Amino acid sequence: MPSSGASKPKVVVCRDLGPDVMPLLTKRDDIEVVLWTEDRVSDRQWLLENVKGAVGIVIVFSELVDAELLDAAGPNLKVVSTMSVGYEHIHVPELAKRNIRLGYTPDVLTDAVADISVMLALMAGRNANETMGIVREGLWPKFIWAPFALCGPQLSTSGVSASRTVGFLGFGRISHATLARLIPFGVTDCIYSSNPNSSTSYKKERDEKLLSQHQPQLKSLRAVDLDTLGRESDVLFILAPGGPKTRHLVNEDFLRKMKKHSVLVNAGRGTVVDSDALAKALREKWIWGAGIDVVEGEPNVGKDHPLLKEPRCNILPHIGSASFETRLAMATLAVDNCLAGITEQEMPAELDV
Numbered sequence: 001m002p003s004s005g006a007s008k009p010k011v012v013v014c015r016d017l018g019p020d021v022m023p024l025l026t027k028r029d030d031i032e033v034v035l036w037t038e039d040r041v042s043d044r045q046w047l048l049e050n051v052k053g054a055v056g057i058v059i060v061f062s063e064l065v066d067a068e069l070l071d072a073a074g075p076n077l078k079v080v081s082t083m084s085v086g087y088e089h090i091h092v093p094e095l096a097k098r099n100i101r102l103g104y105t106p107d108v109l110t111d112a113v114a115d116i117s118v119m120l121a122l123m124a125g126r127n128a129n130e131t132m133g134i135v136r137e138g139l140w141p142k143f144i145w146a147p148f149a150l151c152g153p154q155l156s157t158s159g160v161s162a163s164r165t166v167g168f169l170g171f172g173r174i175s176h177a178t179l180a181r182l183i184p185f186g187v188t189d190c191i192y193s194s195n196p197n198s199s200t201s202y203k204k205e206r207d208e209k210l211l212s213q214h215q216p217q218l219k220s221l222r223a224v225d226l227d228t229l230g231r232e233s234d235v236l237f238i239l240a241p242g243g244p245k246t247r248h249l250v251n252e253d254f255l256r257k258m259k260k261h262s263v264l265v266n267a268g269r270g271t272v273v274d275s276d277a278l279a280k281a282l283r284e285k286w287i288w289g290a291g292i293d294v295v296e297g298e299p300n301v302g303k304d305h306p307l308l309k310e311p312r313c314n315i316l317p318h319i320g321s322a323s324f325e326t327r328l329a330m331a332t333l334a335v336d337n338c339l340a341g342i343t344e345q346e347m348p349a350e351l352d353v
């Protein structure tokens, strides 16, 4: 990057990306790196002050990028690079208005999030939270084993049960990878509701490809409306990106339509599900159980949160992509995107804003 003389172009990094990735930035002598060193969400005031004059910012999904932040940064800002595939925390039209590029981290986390989606489905169906609670609280010695105690609906169908329909709210890369993992469990029918803006021909081509990839096991793959998705799914995976268009799509009305033995998994964004409605659905047994990695308003999910009171709610603290391998790949990609953005080159993963 050409040196402008006095001060070096500044890159603000909102989280320490570790010893393997930070040197990609700090070892360069053509940029100044300003780092938020604490392992928590960067302080907003710190960010507003330090972003002034920056050419690039590297963030994670807990930093809000809005007009206020972009105005504080000023006209030098060329790129926002988020270490996440989701971009609900970024006001994309504000970037577009200012011609600021956006880097994100798709693909590298697909497998990790698909893995955890299946894990959550298993945990929710087989009562992991409730049954582990028995052990954790020292109640196992008092627990009388009974033929039908603590049973739950089985995910795999082989031999013992009828077919299972899996549903997906949001049908992108992570949903496809989750579906692929479920085929060996005996899943034969898949329904989904996805981005209404994707073209019909794109969907048709994609679905034909998926069907042929999973032949002969997968017998049907259908795009359905939300109502059908709620009514027909035995296991529903929410892997939608979040944002105003998907906020509370899963609400009381939706949950009331679901099957009594159905399981809901949310590894997408917390805002898609109305937490109070989900707590009520679990309490009043409209559905069997839930496995969620994301909650609206996270990380402010304290002990008194309504979902924590539901034994059949298996909650993880947004760790879908938290494997060593994936986080390293995400951090590296976020830095590569940022460096490409500030040097005005092609980014490895840029979102059209």
Ligand code: DGY
Pocket: 061, 083, 084, 085, 086, 087, 109, 268, 320, 321, 322
């Ligand atoms: C993402 O990348 O959007 C995940 O939710 C965080 O890993």
